[in-house]
Amino acid sequence: ELLGVPLVLAFCYWLGFAVNDYFDAPFDAQEAKKGQRNFFVQVKLTRTQATIAFIAVSIALGIFFAGFGVKGAVVIAFGLLAIWAYSAPPLRLKSRPISDLLMHMFFVQTFPYLACMLLLGFEWTRLDTALVSIFVLTSLSAQLEQQIRDYAVDVLTDHNFTVTFGETVTGVNTGD
Numbered sequence: 318e319l320l321g322v323p324l325v326l327a328f329c330y331w332l333g334f335a336v337n338d339y340f341d342a343p344f345d346a347q348e349a350k351k352g353q354r355n356f357f358v359q360v361k362l363t364r365t366q367a368t369i370a371f372i373a374v375s376i377a378l379g380i381f382f383a384g385f386g387v388k389g390a391v392v393i394a395f396g397l398l399a400i401w402a403y404s405a406p407p408l409r410l411k412s413r414p415i416s417d418l419l420m421h422m423f424f425v426q427t428f429p430y431l432a433c434m435l436l437l438g439f440e441w442t443r444l445d446t447a448l449v450s451i452f453v454l455t456s457l458s459a460q461l462e463q464q465i466r467d468y469a470v471d472v473l474t475d476h477n478f479t480v481t482f483g484e485t486v487t488g489v490n491t492g493d
Contacts, residue, residue: 322436325381326429329396332374337404337411339367344474351470385436392432399424414481421460426452 335356338345342357352358362370375397382389402408403420410416427449434445464471464479472480 321381322433323429325378326396326432329378329400330429332371332378333396333400333403336371336400340404340406340409344470347474348470351467382436388435392436396428396432399428412476414476414478417464417477418457418460421456422453423456425456425459427456 338355339357339362342355345351345355346358375393378397379390379393382393385392399420403410403424410420430445430449430452433439434441439445461479464477468479471477
């Protein structure tokens with residue numbers, strides 16, 4: 318259990334990145350460097366094929382997490398909901414300023430830690446509070462850094478916190 322949970326959570330994150338890349342493919346294809354890094358720009362999957370693959374992987378993950386009872390069901394439900402809500406229309410929270418940052422703060426580094434604590438029944442300590450605080454802030458910092466890096470492309474193809482609020486808040490030089 319101690320090794321299995323983090324390994325399966327890592328696989329969940331692979332799924333999350335794959336779903337994100339699938340829905341980002343039309344945007345990433347507009348910039349050569351981003352397009353080369355996105356598998357789905359190179360390999361076209363229909364919506365039906367992608368949905369079947371997502372459902373199959375979700376069922377396999379659900380079977381693993383079912384071993385943890387209600388706690389496992391809650392963890393996998395929140396995880397799969399976050400994966401879908403962040404990347405897929407109609408919500409696509411990554412394209413909604415503030416929501417994009419909140420999703421990163423609470424799901425990128427924080428969620429796997431909290432999920433392990435919950436599933437494995439570890440006692441919460443002050444160290445855990447400190448670590449979760451660090452995870453929230455580093456996730457936020459990493460997302461803002463990525464948005465600043467991709468600003469030139471994102472301003473043409475998508476919306477996010479940095480595109481919406483620009484240089485005043487994030488330090489991006491928008492040329493205004």
